[in-house]
Each structure stands twice: as C-alpha cells, then as structure tokens.
Amino acid sequence: MRLRSLVTLGRMIAAPSSARALSVSQPLRTVYDPKAFEEPITDKKLLIQPLEESDPRNFLLIKAMQSDDTPVFYRDRVVDKFVNLCLQRGYKEIARTMVYEALETIKRHQYKAWRKAPTAAEKSAIELNPFVVFSQSIKNCQPMMKLIKLTRGGIVYQVPAPVAPSQAEFMAMKSLRDICREKAHKGRTSFETALAGEILSAYKNEGATIQAKQEFHKQCEANRAFAHYRTMAS
Amino acid sequence: MLQRNSFSNHLLAAGRLLFSGSGRTTLATVPSTPSSDDHETVVPVGSGEGPRQRGEQISRAMKVYLAQAQAKDLMMQKERATFDLGKRHLANIMGVDVADMTQRDINRAIQYLFPSGLFDIGARPVMKPPEQLFASMTAVKFDESGRPIDSLFYTLRPNFYRLLTDIARKTDALMDHADQVRRKQGSAPKDSQIISVGSTWVSMESFSQILGEKITEEMYAQLVAALENLMTIPFAHMERDFIFKYRKMLGGGKSDGKQKGSFLPVVEIDATTGRRFATAFGGKKKTRAFVTIHDAGTGKYTVNGHGIDTVRSLQAREMLLAPFITLNKLGQFDVEARTEGPGGLSSIPAAIRLGVSFCLSAFVSDVERNQLRLAGLLTRDPRRRERSKVNQPGARQKWTWKRR
Numbered sequence: 001m002r003l004r005s006l007v008t009l010g011r012m013i014a015a016p017s018s019a020r021a022l023s024v025s026q027p028l029r030t031v032y033d034p035k036a037f038e039e040p041i042t043d044k045k046l047l048i049q050p051l052e053e054s055d056p057r058n059f060l061l062i063k064a065m066q067s068d069d070t071p072v073f074y075r076d077r078v079v080d081k082f083v084n085l086c087l088q089r090g091y092k093e094i095a096r097t098m099v100y101e102a103l104e105t106i107k108r109h110q111y112k113a114w115r116k117a118p119t120a121a122e123k124s125a126i127e128l129n130p131f132v133v134f135s136q137s138i139k140n141c142q143p144m145m146k147l148i149k150l151t152r153g154g155i156v157y158q159v160p161a162p163v164a165p166s167q168a169e170f171m172a173m174k175s176l177r178d179i180c181r182e183k184a185h186k187g188r189t190s191f192e193t194a195l196a197g198e199i200l201s202a203y204k205n206e207g208a209t210i211q212a213k214q215e216f217h218k219q220c221e222a223n224r225a226f227a228h229y230r231t232m233a234s
Numbered sequence: 235m236l237q238r239n240s241f242s243n244h245l246l247a248a249g250r251l252l253f254s255g256s257g258r259t260t261l262a263t264v265p266s267t268p269s270s271d272d273h274e275t276v277v278p279v280g281s282g283e284g285p286r287q288r289g290e291q292i293s294r295a296m297k298v299y300l301a302q303a304q305a306k307d308l309m310m311q312k313e314r315a316t317f318d319l320g321k322r323h324l325a326n327i328m329g330v331d332v333a334d335m336t337q338r339d340i341n342r343a344i345q346y347l348f349p350s351g352l353f354d355i356g357a358r359p360v361m362k363p364p365e366q367l368f369a370s371m372t373a374v375k376f377d378e379s380g381r382p383i384d385s386l387f388y389t390l391r392p393n394f395y396r397l398l399t400d401i402a403r404k405t406d407a408l409m410d411h412a413d414q415v416r417r418k419q420g421s422a423p424k425d426s427q428i429i430s431v432g433s434t435w436v437s438m439e440s441f442s443q444i445l446g447e448k449i450t451e452e453m454y455a456q457l458v459a460a461l462e463n464l465m466t467i468p469f470a471h472m473e474r475d476f477i478f479k480y481r482k483m484l485g486g487g488k489s490d491g492k493q494k495g496s497f498l499p500v501v502e503i504d505a506t507t508g509r510r511f512a513t514a515f516g517g518k519k520k521t522r523a524f525v526t527i528h529d530a531g532t533g534k535y536t537v538n539g540h541g542i543d544t545v546r547s548l549q550a551r552e553m554l555l556a557p558f559i560t561l562n563k564l565g566q567f568d569v570e571a572r573t574e575g576p577g578g579l580s581s582i583p584a585a586i587r588l589g590v591s592f593c594l595s596a597f598v599s600d601v602e603r604n605q606l607r608l609a610g611l612l613t614r615d616p617r618r619r620e621r622s623k624v625n626q627p628g629a630r631q632k633w634t635w636k637r638r
Contacts, residue, residue, distance in 0.1 A: 031616045035434070036484045040610025044560065047605050057608060059432020060484060061493055064588075065610035067580050070552035071560055093547055093579070 037061050042069045068092070078135045078169075079103070085173050086191075098192045103130040105196035127203075137202035141172035141209045145220040150229050159229045160220040172213070179208045296380045303373075313364035320361060337362070369446075393445040394453060401460040404473050412468045425468045433481040435461065441480070491595065491603030496612040499596045504528070512596040516589030518615050521577030525589030529597055531568030537586060538572055545583075553583035557591040560609045561602050567594070588614055 038057045041047050042065060051058055068080065079099060086095040107130045117123045127133050146163040149156055163171070176198060183194035201207025321340065325332040328343045340361055350358040375383045386392035415423040436444070438454040449457075457480075464470060465477050492498065499512040509528045516523045535542040535554065545551050558564045571586045591611040595603045606612050620629035627633060 031618070040613075041608045042610070047560070047609060051608075054429055054431070056431045059429070061495070062607055062610045062613055064584075064613040064615035065556065067553055067584060068549060070549075070556040071609070072552055093549065096549065 032063050037063050039063055040065050040069075042066075042071050042075075044071045047071075074131070076131045076135070078138055079131060081169075082134075082138070082173050082177070085170075085177055098190075099195065101192040102195035102199065103134060105192065106130040106133055106199060109196070109200060133203050134199055137199045138169060138172050138176070140202050140205050141176055141213055142168040143171055143213050143216050143220075144168075145217065146171065147216075147220060147223065148230070150226070150232060152229070152232075157226045157229055158219070158223045159226045160223050161227075161230050172209070175212050176202070176209045179212065183208075296376055299374065310364055310368065313368070317361070317363055324361070391445075391447050391449065391453070393447050394449055394457075397445065398457065398460060400476075401457075401464055404476065405460075405464050405467065408464070408467055408469050408472065411472075415469075423468050425471070428465050428470050428474055428477065430465060430481075433478070433483045436480055436482050440482075444480070491600060491605070491607040491612065493607055493612060495614060496595070496607065497592045499593055501596050510597070512593040514589045514592035514596075516585045516587065516592065516614070518581045518584035518588065519577065519618060520575045521581040521585040522574045523571055523582070523585035523589045524574075525569065525571045525586060525593055527570075527590060527593040527597075528568040529566065531566060533565035534568040536570050537582070547579045550579045550583045553580075553587050554590075556587050556609075557594045557606060557611050560606060560611060561594065561598060563594070563598075567597075584615060587611065 038060045040062050041057075069075075083092070083096050083099050086099060088095065107128070110126055110128050110130070110133065114123055114126045114128060117126060127136070142165075143163060145160045146167065147158040148161050150159050151157075176195075180191055180194040180198055183189055183198075184191040198207055198209055202209050321335060322332050324340060324343050324347075325335050327347065328339070330339060344359055344361050348359045352358050374387060377383055382388075384392055386395050389395045412423050412425075435458050438449065438451065441454060441457060442449050461477060461480055464473060470477070497514060499514045501510050501512050503510055507528075509530055511526055511528045513524070513526045516525060537545070537554070542551060542554060545554070552559070554569075555564065558567065569586075569590055571589065573582050573585060577585065588611070591606055595606055595612060598606075603612075622628050625633075
C-alpha cells in the first residue's frame with residue numbers, strides 16, 4: 001500500500017516542464033537594470049524642488065545612494081574628485097584624511113593671515129574657506145591645451161589640441177597629486193603638508209604645479225608646427 | 235504539453251477539412267499537407283468513399299473536435315483523481331489534515347520529500363492541480379448546421395486575431411474622433427499624451443497566458459506594434475485602461491515614495507515611555523541590520539551597543555546619519571541598531587542606513603518619503619561581488635595578450 005502510494009505520488013510529480021531555451025544574451029553589465037533604474041538625487045537643493053510630471057524618476061526605481069555621496073554640508077565635487085584621485089589600493093579613508101588635513105592646514109594658514117592683517121580691506125581680501133581656495137587652485141593649475149601622441153612614419157609627434165574642461169581639471173589634479181607625492185617621497189615631508197603648501201602657492205599662481213603647467217604650455221608651443229595633424233590625431 | 239499539441243493538430247485538421255470542404259469538393263480529394271509540428275495523422279474522414287454532402291462533412295469535422303474534447307475531459311478527470319489521491323498520501327506522510335492542505339503546503343512537502351539540486355527550476359519535481367499543468371480546451375460553440383459560431387475559429391488563434399481586430403477598431407475610432415475635433419476646431423487637436431515611461435509591454439509568455447493561445451515571436455511583434463501605434467495617436471488616453479491591460483509597471487515609485495522593494499513599517503507606541511517607535515530590517519550584501527528608531531529623541535545613536543562616536547571612519551558616520559541629514563532631522567530621533575553577519579566600514583553602515591530610512595519613512599509625510607526615495611535611501615543596494623572567470627585574472631579583466 002505504502003509502495004503504491006509513493007508510486008502514485010511519483011507519477012504525479014513527474015510533471016511536464018517547458019523546455020528552456022539556451023541563453024545567448026550577453027551577461028548583465030550591471031545589476032541595476034538600465035530600463036528600470038535612475039540615478040539618485042543627492043543635492044539637497046535639487047531634492048526639495050518638485051519634479052516635472054513626465055520625469056522618469058517619478059515612475060522608475062532609484063539606485064541606492066553611493067556611500068561617498070551623503071549630502072553633508074561640506075560635500076564638494078572638486079574635493080571628492082581629488083580624494084578619489086589620491087586613492088591608492090582602495091584605502092579611501094587614508095586618502096580622504098590626507099586631503100582634509102591639508103584643507104585644515106590651509107584654513108589655519110588663512111585664518112592666521114586674516115588675524116595678522118591690519119586693515120579691514122586686507123582682511124576681506126583673504127579667502128577663509130579652504131574649499132574655495134582648493135577649487136581656485138585647481139582652476140589655476142588647469143592647462144589650456146593638451147598634447148596628443150601621433151605616430152607617422154615611425155616618428156611620434158606631439159600634437160597640441162584643445163582640451164575639454166573636465167579633462168583640464170583632471171590634468172591639473174593629477175599634476176598636483178604627482179608633485180605632492182614626489183615631494184613626500186621617502187618621508188621627506190608628509191603628503192598633506194606638501195599638498196597644503198602646493199595648494200596655497202597655486203592659489204597665488206606660484207609653485208611647482210603652476211611651473212609644470214607653464215612648462216607644458218611651452219611644450220605645446222614648441223609643437224605648434226604639428227597642430228595641423230590634429231584631425232588625424234583625434 | 236502533449237495534450238495541447240494534439241489538440242491544436244486536430245483543430246488544424248478540422249480547419250483544413252472545413253476550408254477545403256467549401257463548394258462541392260469531396261473530402262477524398264483533400265490534399266494532406268502535414269505541417270512541421272504534426273505528430274498525429276489527419277483523421278481519415280470519409281476517405282476512399284463516394285461524394286458527400288457539405289452538411290455531413292462539417293458534422294464529421296465537428297465529431298473529431300467533440301471526440302477530442304471528450305477524451306480531454308476524461309483525461310482531466312483521471313488526472314484530477316490521481317492528484318487528489320496523491321494529495322491525500324502526501325497529507326498522510328506529512329501528518330497534516332487533507333482539508334487544511336494548501337498548494338503551498340504541497341510545494342513544501344514535495345521540496346522536503348524530493349530534494350533536488352537541479353539548477354533549472356523547471357526540471358525540479360512539482361505537484362500541481364492538472365488544470366495548471368495541462369492547457370485547457372476552450373469550448374467552441376457550434377450552430378445547428380454544425381458550423382462554429384465564432385468565425386475566427388478557422389484562424390486557429392481566435393483570441394489573438396480578436397485582440398488585433400479590437401486594437402484596429404479602437405485605432406480607427408480614435409482617429410475618426412481626432413478628425414472630428416480637427417474639423418470642429420480647424421486645427422490639429424491638442425491632447426495629453428499617455429506616459430509610457432515606467433512601464434513596458436508584457437512579455438510574450440504573458441500575452442500567451444492572457445490569450446490562452448500559444449503565439450509566435452512574429453505575432454508578438456505584431457501585437458506590440460499595433461498597441462504602440464494605438465498608444466501614440468491623439469486621444470489615446472481614452473483607451474488608457476485597455477492599453478494598460480497589456481503593460482506592466484517597472485515597479486518604480488509614486489509621488490508618495492512607495493517603490494517596489496521598499497518597506498513601510500508600522501509606527502507603534504511604547505507602553506512605558508509613551509514614545510512612538512518603528513522597527514525595520516535593512517541589508518547590504520550579507521550584512522543584516524535590525525533597526526528601531528524612537529521619535530522625540532536627542533539624536534542618540536547606538537550600533538550593537540556602541541555609540542556613533544566610537545566609529546572612527548567619517549564616511550561611515552555620514553552613512554549612518556544620511557537619512558536624517560537628507561531630511562534635516564538630525565537630533566530628533568533615537569536609533570538603536572543591531573547587526574548580524576559579516577561586513578566592514580561600508581557594508582554595516584549601509585545596512586543600518588537602509589533600516590533607518592525605512593523606519594524614518596514611517597514618521598514623515600508623503601513628500602518627505604518621496605525625497606528619501608529620490609535620494610536612493612529606500613533602495614536596497616543589489617550589487618554583489620562578481621565572480622572571477624575561468625582563464626581570466628578577474629571578473630572582467632583579461633590577461634595581457636602576448637604573441638609568445
């Protein structure tokens with residue numbers, strides 16, 4: 001009886017299943033389905049403004065907020081970008097601490113200068129916000145041109161070309177970082193000290209980074225004869 | 235599936251017989267052109283006999299259909315009886331009353347008694363009522379002369395063609411309406427569009443299920459094209475309900491901030507302190523967080539019994555406070571979080587952040603809840619570590635190509 005019941009059961013269990021076609025599609029590039037997910041709004045000013053009625057974010061899912069994108073009051077796009085550029089082997093906390101310590105040094109330096117300034121006019125000329133100082137320094141370090149490598153007949157030409165603002169910003173940051181790393185090499189000084197000094201100099205259009213930018217401009221100038229290769233190079 | 239195939243073949247056979255039976259042709263002359271999916275032979279109705287009258291031919295075709303229907307009925311009765319018996323045995327084995335046994339209990343019992351490690355879900359053992367396993371045979375009505383009343387019977391996919399016809403009629407009607415408006419106004423009609431973003435057409439399988447007929451990819455494309463057209467013409471919103479029967483929402487949020495996957499906890503009142511509190515669960519990767527927040531607080535924040543000041547990482551602190559920072563509610567709630575599972579300086583705060591956001595969403599207005607949603611705080615981060623691939627150093631990274 002028992003055996004029979006199990007046989008009956010087994011027969012019921014052997015249900016027909018529809019054949020599944022072999023998947024030939026590409027593997028998913030992201031778990032966030034691009035048709036179903038939109039980027040989050042992490043700017044608090046934008047967040048309080050009502051969306052348009054036909055805005056897709058009214059109907060689609062929103063991606064989770066990034067861990068380094070919390071809308072704190074000191075969130076600064078340029079500083080965040082620089083932190084990511086200084087990042088080594090994923091140690092974000094270290095990179096962030098170094099950059100913020102440099103900003104603190106700048107604040108102290110500027111405040112000291114502000115205290116010492118005798119007149120109100122001189123006082124108001126001193127920028128006390130280190131974030132503003134930093135972004136202005138980066139702006140000062142941005143090159144106006146870039147050089148593209150082009151190989152023709154076995155000779156590598158450096159072709160000067162106009163640079164997009166985002167790339168110029170990146171080049172400035174990279175140059176600043178490399179110079180600071182070089183200064184802090186083998187414990188000669190700390191990265192944050194070097195960075196603070198460099199930023200303060202760059203703010204006044206002085207220092208190694210500005211010098212590097214000017215040398216780069218000279219290089220562009222020297223290669224201006226190849227500028228007509230630009231259409232082939234890009 | 236076998237039943238559905240043979241049934242459609244017979245329909246096919248019947249259709250063919252009936253089509254060629256027009257006029258004074260005899261059944262004997264019907265060319266037997268088996269289609270590619272024919273598994274059964276065409277019923278030799280009246281083959282090798284003398285000329286027959288039309289009425290008789292039709293009734294024979296109908297007979298085939300009726301015989302099929304009867305056979306199917308019998309089969310279903312048998313299967314139903316076997317299912318009931320199996321269910322009783324299962325109840326005996328599992329020590330449950332048969333009357334209380336739901337399909338969920340059956341599934342659980344099958345999973346317990348026949349554990350399967352097969353990857354394909356369709357290959358695992360199942361026990362379901364026969365109505366769900368075998369395609370139902372749609373009842374076809376015939377008139378006195380033996381002809382099917384529904385003229386679309388001969389198309390073999392009556393529901394599909396009926397839907398296409400409906401769409402075409404609705405399209406025509408809307409275009410006529412737009413013409414009338416244009417004639418009245420003397421200008422092109424202005425009309426609010428249907429918002430299509432946030433929803434897609436249901437899949438081919440779902441269409442098959444809705445129609446009760448198997449449809450091919452071409453037929454699916456036809457349907458979608460017709461519906462797309464209907465959706466884009468002026469005054470389409472008049473047929474919104476009809477169109478949205480065949481669209482599925484992508485699960486996005488609404489203005490009140492309730493989106494698919496988000497959880498809105500119930501606000502309770504603490505009997506001793508009289509303060510309102512809510513409890514929620516949050517997660518990230520394999521980290522789990524159980525969060526309770528009390529309102530009318532001072533901003534006290536404990537994670538596994540430790541205060542937020544013991545968290546050195548500033549980024550982790552930011553993440554823990556993110557929901558309150560976003561809604562400018564710092565220092566108004568007390569948070570108590572407990573975490574389980576692995577996790578570090580990113581995972582644990584992310585899991586707690588989700589739990590806190592869910593809790594906070596229960597205390598705030600619809601607008602604020604929508605702000606939490608738009609900031610991405612009500613979404614569980616679904617990203618996981620991608621496995622590395624064979625013959626590659628990483629998940630996507632490839633070895634450098636070297637000639638030799």
